[in-house]
Amino acid sequence: xxxxxxxxxxxxxxxxxxxxxxxxxxxxxxxxxxxxxxxxxxxxxxxxxxxxxxxxxxxxxxxxxxxxxxxxxxxxxxxxxxxxxxxxxxxxxxxxxxxxxxxxxxxxxxxxxxxxxxxxxxxxxxxxxxxxxxxxxxxxxxxxxxxxxxxxxxxxxxxxxxxxxxxxxxxxxxxxxxxxxxxxxxxxxxxxxxxxxxxxxxxxxxxxxxxxxxxxxxxxxxxxxxxxxxxxxxxxxxxxxxxxxxxxxxxxxxxxxxxxxxxxxxxxxxxxxxxxxxxxxxxxxx
Amino acid sequence: xxxxxxxxxxxxxxxxxxxxxxxxxxxxxxxxxxxxxxxxxxxxxxxxxxxxxxxxxxxxxxxxxxxxxxxxxxxxxxxxxxxxxxxxxxxxxxxxxxxxxxxxxxxxxxxxxxxxxxxxxxxxxxxxxxxxxxxxxxxxxxxxxxxxxxxxxxxxxxxxxxxxxxxxxxxxxxxxxxxxxxxxxxxxxxxxxxxxxxxxxxxxxxxxxxxxxxxxxxxxxxxxxxxxxxxxxxxxxxxxxxxxxxxxxxxxxxxxxxxxxxxxxxxxxxxxxxxxxxxxxxxxxxxxxxxxxxxxxxxxxxxxxxxxxxxxxxxxxxxxxxxxxxxxxxxxxxxxxxxxxxxxxxxxxxxxxx
Numbered sequence: 041x042x043x044x045x046x047x048x049x050x051x052x053x054x055x056x057x058x059x060x061x062x063x064x065x066x067x068x069x070x071x072x073x074x075x076x077x078x079x080x081x082x083x084x085x086x087x088x089x090x091x092x093x094x095x096x097x098x099x100x101x102x103x104x105x106x107x108x109x110x111x112x113x114x115x116x117x118x119x120x121x122x123x124x125x126x127x128x129x130x131x132x133x134x135x136x137x138x139x140x141x142x143x144x145x146x147x148x149x150x151x152x153x154x155x156x157x158x159x160x161x162x163x164x165x166x167x168x169x170x171x172x173x174x175x176x177x178x179x180x181x182x183x184x185x186x187x188x189x190x191x192x193x194x195x196x197x198x199x200x201x202x203x204x205x206x207x208x209x210x211x212x213x214x215x216x217x218x219x220x221x222x223x224x225x226x227x228x229x230x231x232x233x234x235x236x237x238x239x240x241x242x243x244x245x246x247x248x249x250x251x252x253x254x255x256x257x258x259x260x261x262x263x264x265x266x267x268x269x270x271x272x273x274x275x276x277x278x279x280x281x282x283x284x285x286x287x288x289x290x291x292x293x294x295x296x297x298x299x300x301x302x303x304x305x306x307x308x309x310x311x312x313x314x315x316x317x318x319x320x321x322x323x324x325x326x
Numbered sequence: 327x328x329x330x331x332x333x334x335x336x337x338x339x340x341x342x343x344x345x346x347x348x349x350x351x352x353x354x355x356x357x358x359x360x361x362x363x364x365x366x367x368x369x370x371x372x373x374x375x376x377x378x379x380x381x382x383x384x385x386x387x388x389x390x391x392x393x394x395x396x397x398x399x400x401x402x403x404x405x406x407x408x409x410x411x412x413x414x415x416x417x418x419x420x421x422x423x424x425x426x427x428x429x430x431x432x433x434x435x436x437x438x439x440x441x442x443x444x445x446x447x448x449x450x451x452x453x454x455x456x457x458x459x460x461x462x463x464x465x466x467x468x469x470x471x472x473x474x475x476x477x478x479x480x481x482x483x484x485x486x487x488x489x490x491x492x493x494x495x496x497x498x499x500x501x502x503x504x505x506x507x508x509x510x511x512x513x514x515x516x517x518x519x520x521x522x523x524x525x526x527x528x529x530x531x532x533x534x535x536x537x538x539x540x541x542x543x544x545x546x547x548x549x550x551x552x553x554x555x556x557x558x559x560x561x562x563x564x565x566x567x568x569x570x571x572x573x574x575x576x577x578x579x580x581x582x583x584x585x586x587x588x589x590x591x592x593x594x595x596x597x598x599x600x601x602x603x604x605x606x607x608x609x610x611x612x613x614x615x616x617x618x619x620x621x622x623x624x625x626x627x628x629x630x631x632x633x634x635x636x637x638x639x640x641x642x643x644x645x646x647x648x649x650x651x652x653x654x655x656x657x658x659x660x661x662x663x664x665x666x667x668x669x670x671x672x673x674x675x676x677x678x679x680x
Contacts, residue, residue, distance in 0.1 A: 072464025074412065123646055129463040130410050134602055134645045137412065141595065141638030145631040258591060262475065265468045269461070303479040306472050310457050313469070317460040 272319025447570025492584025
């Protein structure tokens with residue numbers, strides 16, 4: 041049982057990385073990116089493609105991918121997504137949903153439907169023996185640590201830097217922020233750039249831990265979304281806890297019956313929605 | 327509703343008042359005639375179509391009707407109710423599965439089970455709405471997707487209906503192919519026509535006006551005494567019922583159901599595509615969109631991934647560049663709405679405003 045819980049918590053670390061980008065984009069500009077999962081998969085495939093050409097460590101690849109992802113996200117927001125923001129959620133939903141179709145089918149065409157993964161030189165099979173006869177994988181542990189660090193980093197960034205202040209300002213009241221001299225579209229683009237850095241990181245780690253296939257995106261989106269909502273909007277640590285709760289629930293579900301693991305995660309998500317619609321740790325920014 | 331709030335509604339309602347200048351124009355009258363002719367042609371098609379192709383035409387039109395109904399309901403929900411959903415496949419699949427279970431296990435005639443499946447989908451939507459309405463905007467969209475996934479995984483684990491690989495509609499065995507096809511076709515055609523007509527009549531009514539007010543500004547509508555929550559619930563349930571009907575019919579025509587086919591997100595993706603291409607928030611939108619989509623599917627569907635990639639791109643471009651969709655574009659060009667399918671509430675509203 042302890043092993044199941046531990047594995048669930050570690051799985052939650054990965055889900056947290058899926059979710060942080062979503063949490064960031066929604067927090068700053070109320071944009072629901074329905075292609076979140078597909079971008080994670082795209083990031084994974086970018087790393088897979090790069091690793092087939094360059095024989096370097098996947099960690100180096102992940103680091104190299106970050107600025108690229110930032111630039112990609114920045115341009116995507118400036119050129120496409122900024123035009124879809126507004127009171128009506130439809131344009132941004134349709135555009136990101138369209139992007140999701142484009143990415144899925146593009147990847148299918150380029151890489152076929154076979155699941156792929158990134159070679160980690162055995163890292164993904166190494167494990168640590170803990171006292172009490174419990175073993176945990178080294179890679180999941182690393183991913184968990186990265187997720188916790190990313191969450192702490194984001195929370196710090198929002199609270200202690202000028203750009204974080206700008207993020208909070210446009211989130212709280214865009215018009216006043218603009219009157220104070222902020223260019224909201226530029227701020228949004230930076231936020232999306234950061235979100236895409238996290239997305240790329242999540243993609244590389246997902247491909248290192250297990251496999252990715254072009255059609256995986258929607259499921260990853262749902263996990264990210266559930267983590268954000270369970271945790272409560274506007275709080276990165278909330279997202280972190282939400283992801284752990286989701287991972288643990290799924291792991292318990294898988295343990296009970298492999299067919300019901302994800303289902304149980306969905307049910308707990310809906311249960312939280314009924315009992316505590318604002319999420320566990322909602323935070324109004326300001 | 328308070329008496330004060332009912333005033334504007336009263337003026338726009340059927341008894342001719344000073345503002346009811348044009349609830350139908352030349353365009354909409356000729357559209358009505360054209361629509362009647364089209365429906366008459368479709369209804370008699372099995373008798374005048376060449377014998378060797380009548381059967382395949384019927385199958386195509388049943389499929390088309392199901393797409394159309396799904397899109398019309400999505401348009402009602404998103405374009406008029408302001409509830410953009412990526413989870414309408416929940417009701418499509420539920421309608422299909424209910425129909426199949428009632429027919430296979432309950433011994434009910436499958437064609438009778440079709441409306442029952444729709445009603446059950448609508449009934450289930452009532453409690454589900456309490457969960458779904460906890461979320462708004464984009465989060466409502468994805469939340470409804472989660473709900474659809476709950477249904478999909480639930481049926482995938484239900485061994486009585488074949489689990490993940492699905493099952494066949496065995497209850498139709500005793501019925502000859504010709505009868506079956508004709509009955510499916512008749513019901514599909516009648517349902518699609520009735521659905522479009524009902525939505526049209528609803529939107530012309532006082533309550534339809536209330537819904538438009540909600541779409542334009544929820545807070546303002548509520549302050550005018552409109553029961554916003556009740557109206558949204560009604561639209562949500564009606565959309566579930568209509569989508570369930572489309573699903574039940576689709577799988578009567580298909581004879582086979584599986585969780586992945588019934589609850590696939592592509593149903594919502596296609597509906598979004600049809601409505602956005604045709605023009606959201608106008609009755610002609612899904613009609614035009616469904617026709618375009620069906621034609622694209624026919625001629626380009628074989629290109630598989632490239633076709634879907636193109637659909638995604640087209641949806642993006644239309645959303646950003648042509649927000650009003652194809653029909654909106656036509657309406658802008660032909661300022662007087664001369665294009666003859668025009669049968670929308672707008673003339674009344676426009677005349678009241680300008």
